[in-house]
């Protein structure tokens with residue numbers, strides 16, 4: 067499990083240490099507006115952490131908690147994970163590895179409009195292209211989620227059109243390896259390879 071470091075953030079593979087911070091964020095309606103539409107319960111957040119741990123074990127990638135290092139406060143979360151078409155995850159996570167890798171993000175509203183999602187996204191993208199040899203990354207969003215579309219644009223992603231992912235119609239964006247190499251900030255990341263439990 068790989069810890070990533072940016073100028074302002076430490077990205078830690080999610081663990082039980084992050085339950086309180088993730089729970090506080092996931093209970094805010096405006097955070098969840100375009101991600102399921104409903105605040106998540108603490109039990110749902112705990113299940114999400116357990117699932118993320120299984121993804122890290124199966125794939126060597128998954129969800130990170132974004133930590134503001136000086137305050138040790140949870141700022142948000144994001145992922146590099148294998149996308150799926152279906153609403154529910156399969157029992158065999160390895161079966162998803164033929165699908166494209168997806169990048170995603172969410173922030174606690176206290177940290178919106180500071181460039182932190184884009185900063186974290188660049189580090190996660192660098193990890194995907196360098197460590198996982200991803201040929202491309204996709205990002206998907208609710209068609210009305212324009213703030214997320216702007217993060218995708220800043221990352222250099224191109225809009226590809228409506229596509230079905232997670233059992234619903236989404237707006238899909240793609241970042242090819244070639245575009246990342248041409249435009250991506252190659253200094254966006256230091257991956258120290260440290261493990262956290």
Ligand SMILES: CC(C)(COP(=O)(O)OP(=O)(O)OC[C@H]1O[C@@H](n2cnc3c(N)ncnc32)[C@H](O)[C@@H]1OP(=O)(O)O)[C@@H](O)C(=O)NCCC(=O)NCCS
Pocket residue numbers: 096097098100101171172173174177178179180181182183184185206207208211213214216217
């Ligand atoms: C999607 C989401 C993460 C975007 O957050 P955001 O704060 O708009 O995005 P960033 O952190 O990249 O910040 C960019 C903004 O900060 C501004 N900014 C301020 N200081 C900055 C700095 N030092 N560096 C870069 N940008 C800075 C930028 O100008 C930009 O402004 P804009 O919002 O007017 O375009 C946020 O809206 C969110 O968490 N939404 C709920 C969850 C969600 O929908 N997730 C996505 C699912 S697809």
